[in-house]
Amino acid sequence: MTAAGDTARPPRGSRDEVVLAVRDLGKYFPIREGALQKVVGHIKAVDGVSFDIAPGQTVGLVGESGCGKTTLGRCVAGLSEPTNGGVYFGLETATKERLDSLLSVTERTASQESELEQLDNRHRVDRMNGDAWRRYRRNCQVVFQESFASLNPRQLVKDIVGRPLRVHREASGSQLTERVVELLAQVGLGRQHLYRFPHQFSGGQRQRISIARALALDPELVILDEPTSALDVSVQAQILNLLHELQQERHLAYLFITHDLSVVRHMADRIVVMYVGRVAEAGPTEVIFDRPQHPYTEALLASSPDVDAHTVDLQALEGAIPDPALPPQGCRFHTRCAVATPTCGWEVDDVVRWLEDVEGTFDTLRGVTRMSPFDAWLSFEDEAAAASLAATLRSEAIPQAMRTALEELTVDARRVRVRFTPVDEVQLTVRGSEHVAACVLDRA
Amino acid sequence: MRRVGELIGALLKNPTTVAGLTFIILLLGMAILAPLLTEPNTPDAYQMPRDWGAIAVPPGSPGHILGTTNVGGDVLYGVIWGARTSLRLSVIVVSLTVVVGVTVGSIAGFRGGRIDEILMRIVDVFLSIPELIFALAIAAVLGPSFRNIILALAVVFWVKYARIMRAQIIHVKENEYVDAARVIGDSPWRIYLKDVLPNSITPVVVQATLDMGNIVLVGATLSFIGLSEAGIAEWGVLVSEGQAGISAGRWWASTFPGLMVFLWALGFNLFGDGLRDILDPRTESSR
Structure with a gap:
């Protein structure tokens, strides 16, 4: 610009x-x-x-x-x-x-x-x-x-700063030294620093x-x-x-x-x-600071100490960045997003991630048979664990958006089938002049 | 190179290092000044002169300050020219092994991949056989001569340098200054020479100092066993010549050359240890 x-x-x-x-x-x-x-x-x-x-x-x-x-x-x-x-x-x-x-x-x-x-x-x-x-x-x-x-x-400063000139055969000898002194002067250093x-x-x-x-x-x-x-x-x-x-x-x-x-x-x-290898949002600086379109950008702004005023009610980032070997489906930020919707890409891994945080239950998980990232059978050690998972998945303990996205929840003895609505990777969409964001929400 | 003055200052602060350095200077002085200290034997100064008129005389005898062996070899001559032999042995072997080891280790570490894999498996084979046994086997196969001892030691000792160098280079080449040199557009060869090698070589220098001592020790062992030519002015040979007389009370023919081997190995080990402490990369950056 x-x-x-x-x-x-x-x-x-x-x-x-x-x-x-x-x-x-x-x-x-x-x-x-x-x-x-x-x-x-x-x-x-x-x-x-x-x-x-x-x-x-x-x-x-x-x-x-x-x-x-x-x-x-x-x-x-x-x-x-x-x-x-x-x-x-x-x-x-x-x-x-x-x-x-x-x-x-x-x-x-x-x-x-x-x-x-x-x-x-x-x-x-x-x-x-x-x-x-x-x-x-x-x-x-x-x-x-x-x-x-x-x-x-x-290496001496003279050799470090002069090296590119030497490699590209731009200068040598005393001419090289003078060029290095000029460069040092531009960055606020001087001749006295050459041989250090x-x-x-x-x-x-x-x-x-x-x-x-x-x-x-x-x-x-x-x-x-x-x-x-x-x-x-x-x-x-x-x-x-x-x-x-x-x-x-x-x-x-x-x-x-x-x-x-x-x-x-x-x-x-x-x-x-950037978020987990992809562009979450891109645009002119003022726009990003004034009208961020991606909740991740907002969260970053909120966690930045000297960003002021109008960002007060933003929620700072919680949780860890997901494993880039298994990036989340849909929007990669949905696992940490405060305003996630049912269409943000809820998947089987979210259930597993959520289980990891629950004391005791994760240890009883024996295996996950995936039909797709959105559809899988989770098998447990005993029927009680399976039933308790199903009960919690229906309860307030998990985000409303995730519960809404859950299309099927079947308990079959020690196994639980969870199926979410399949969602494509969220693409960048135009939000304004030279401004793009990858979020399902449009809050312009 | 850099801060040479500081380096010497730090070395002189440590008493054991100074002791090591003193031994080294005395022994090297003796080796270098050998032709002035004693009349060189003709035609080959490295051969022991034989005085058949004074066999197995004790130390203090006229003309034989440290006595003679039971074949009339002057112990003092053997001690002095033995230092020269040891210097020749250790310098040749260390130079050969450092050049070969650093080259192999550099190729393996800098290139990586398949070449690294192949070279390091070869190194593993060499390392799996104990040093002394391996050198002994090679020297025995090649036949008894001083040149074959040099060859045998060179074959055995290069692998350590290859290992050290490879490990250093793998570590050093991850430094951002190597990336910075690539961004400038410098060639891999010059990056190796200017950035990688100078920052990797320190442990090799330390190991070479220690090996200056170790090689003489192993070399003397091989000579003692009889893998050197008989009659050569070499400490191991001399100890071997004198050992038959020890039970008859003629201690001097073995003791003096044995002491020399001890002092030589001790000197380089003490100095090498001091050098390692000072050049340790963990303490280096703080100074």
């Missing part, structure tokens, strides 16, 4: 370009078991995420730990290879539109296939090589969370060194992976201000990954909220 007054910025990249387009990105990690290491399932750390970053724009990627935001960042940085979909770099707007139309076709003709292939080879990060890859490597840099771990403890080791600096200073290194090649995009969460609050503000100034000067695009919404409030133009 280019703001007004934008023209003062130096022209970087062409204006009708997207720096980065993420399309249907998926990253699955196999779960292996047994002596033969057979693959028994997949952890879908990232599962079908799409968004764009325009030149000079900051996109805040927000979510709890374990939601897949760091994995997504690593895919965007080219550090890990996506399982599905792709990360596209340096597309012109027209090319991007062409790409989207090609991707939306389910059965492509041979000529469409080859056109897509060509686009992939030129712009898709995991397919690039040669010049395209070098161009991407120069233009996409990362600032990591742990400043200590991200700086080689045995990382351990001789404070956390904030180390993060400045990381930023100087990331800027050395004058990139178009910098991925900031929780760059301030390891720092003291006062230092946090300094680093955020520095990042903001550098963005103004250099027309940088940022992908700002964080678990704390308040950090990106003043930095981000757009916010993408």
Whole structure:
């Protein structure tokens, strides 16, 4: 989102370009078991995420730990290879539109296939090589969370910050030293720091060194992976201000990954909220803060300390993030949602999850025979346990929405059949200008 | 490399390390200055000179300060040139084993996957046989000579370095500075040389120091058993030459070279332990 007054910025990249387009990105990690290491399932750390970053724009990627935001960042940085979909770099707007139309076709003709292939080879990060890859490597840099771990403890600041210049043969000798001094000056450090080791600096200073290194090649995009969460609050503000100034000067695009919404409030133009590998909501920052459409976004806002006033009656998050190897059906947030409805995707696993929390009963559960995620027989040790489960499932002890979604509840001696209304995965729907959310409720 | 001054300062603070270092300096001095301390035997200085006119004379005899063996070998000459032999043995074996071990361990750890699996199974086979027995078997098969002892020790000792190096690299390559180097676009080879190797090598240095002592100990054992050429100025050979006289009260021919083996192994072990304490990665980052 280019703001007004934008023209003062130096022209970087062409204006009708997207720096980065993420399309249907998926990253699955196999779960292996047994002596033969057979693959028994997949952890879908990232599962079908799409968004764009325009030149000079900051996109805040927000979510709890374990939601897949760091994995997504690593895919965007080219550090890990996506399982599905792709990360596209340096597309012109027209090319991007062409790409989207090609991707939306389910059965492509041979000529469409080859056109897509060509686009992939030129712009898709995991397919690039040669010049395209070098161009991407120069233009996409990362600032990591742990400043200590991200700086080689045995290299001098001069070598750390000068390394990108050396790798890309931009400078050497005394010229390199001067370039490093310039970079250090931009991040508030000086010539006197050239010949020191990382351990001789404070956390904030180390993060400045990381930023100087990331800027050395004058990139178009910098991925900031929780760059301030390891720092003291006062230092946090300094680093955020520095990042903001550098963005103004250099027309940088940022992908700002964080678990704390308040950090990106003043930095981000757009916010993408992730939950268990998927996008829950995405939109312009003001809209996300003023009119959040997804209960998860609201809950995040409520649990963020300095988000104010109008969010008072929101309920903060409870419970743990679900296992990404077994993501909940329907809406992935329904297990923790305060305003869940009967159509949010209640399933057999919700009964099991609920049983886990009930003292004693879970131990009597002997097996679950699933016909589908929504329909299963639960067998118990004795008839009493089966009857008591059935009784509780009919009672007030479980959420009203879950009870309503329960279509069948049959007790057959020691077995109980539970069947819920099958629900499809909740898709993102348009809620306003550039605003999407994946929620069955429409509260606009 | 970094903070060399600090490192030396810390080493000198520990009395046992200083003791180890003192032994090492004395023994190395003796090895290096051997041609000045005694007249080198001709044609081969590593062969014991034989004085057939003074067989099994006790220490303090004129011309034979530490006495002679029952075949007329001067014990002092054997002690001094034995240090040179030991230095030669340990330096050659440690260099060979470190190069081979670090290479194998690096390939296994850095590449991972199938190559790692294959290399580590080979290492397991080597590790399953006790060091001394294995070296003894190899040296015995190759035939008695000092060169074969070097070969046998090299074959046995490289596996430890491969293990250590692999474990270190698997740990170090997970560091974010390796990711940071990849993001810059540096090549895997340079990432290995600049980021991975320098941060993984410390335990190898410690192990190499300890092995400088261990190898001489095992080497002397093999020589004692008779797997070295007879008549060579080597501590194990000398102990073996002197052992027949011990029951007759001629203690000196075995005691002095035996003491040298002891001091050599002790010196490097004390120094290696001190080095390990100081270079321990857990205490390193706090300084």
